[in-house]
Amino acid sequence: DVKVTQSSRYLVKRTGEKVFLECVQDMDHENMFWYRQDPGLGLRLIYFSYDVKMKEKGDIPEGYSVSREKKERFSLILESASTNQTSMYLCASRKTGRDTIYFGEGSWLTVV
Amino acid sequence: SQQGEEDPQALSIQEGENATMNCSYKTSINNLQWYRQNSGRGLVHLILIRSNEREKHSGRLRVTLDTSKKSSSLLITASRAADTASYFCATERGSNYKLTFGKGTLLTVNP
Numbered sequence A: 001d002v003k004v005t006q007s008s009r010y011l012v013k014r015t016g017e018k019v020f021l022e023c024v025q026d027m028d029h030e031n032m033f034w035y036r037q038d039p040g041l042g043l044r045l046i047y048f049s050y051d052v053k054m055k056e057k058g059d060i061p062e063g064y065s066v067s068r069e070k071k072e073r074f075s076l077i078l079e080s081a082s083t084n085q086t087s088m089y090l091c092a093s094r095k096t097g098r099d100t101i102y103f104g105e106g107s108w109l110t111v112v
Numbered sequence B: 001s002q003q004g005e006e007d008p009q010a011l012s013i014q015e016g017e018n019a020t021m022n023c024s025y026k027t028s029i030n031n032l033q034w035y036r037q038n039s040g041r042g043l044v045h046l047i048l049i050r051s052n053e054r055e056k057h058s059g060r061l062r063v064t065l066d067t068s069k070k071s072s073s074l075l076i077t078a079s080r081a082a083d084t085a086s087y088f089c090a091t092e093r094g095s096n097y098k099l100t101f102g103k104g105t106l107l108t109v110n111p
Helices: none
Strands: A004-006 A010-013 A019-025 A031-038 A042-051 A054-057 A065-070 A073-078 A087-094 A107-111 B005-007 B010-014 B019-024 B031-037 B043-050 B055-058 B061-066 B071-076 B085-092 B105-110
Touching (some): A019 A087, A019 A107, B019 B105, B031 B061
Parallel strands (some): A010 A107
Antiparallel strands (some): A031 A042, A031 A087, A042 A054, A065 A073, A087 A107, B085 B105
């Protein structure tokens, strides 16, 4: 089974802190994604990566950056966390040429 | 930008009944997928239908796609309490492997 692991399930951070959300997949997938999910808004794509060191902006990249130094790991970085970034963050991965996207269990981030 | 929009936003039925959820989208697509999310968890892929297909079945799931109306429906037959979850449609356009999700339908199946 494909496994997408998000290292932190629940985080509470202070406004202005730098926050790292880590995601690791174990199936050699080329493509990895970060979404955020908010009530009434569904899932919105923040960034995605189709290869090591490659990244593309999604629909809502402002306030976020990403890092993909190794194929299996995709990190989401909040340079200076703000309260409007309180949300559930979902990492996902997908093999090139395949249809299914696999999700991690999500990271609940609260910024106070 | 939201591509898919599910309807209804919430649906409450009794066990054994059928549940139908709809999804509308705005532009041409390669395929449309349905995902399920249990409360507070990640999403799980259910079924995919390609743009040249009209209907697909998987167990108790039946998906239809009408590209002329830019809409899809997901039917869950003989629902169970364990089917209680949020259901999302997601569309794929082009070749960049991105999926665009709708806002979801919250299905509650009462025992």
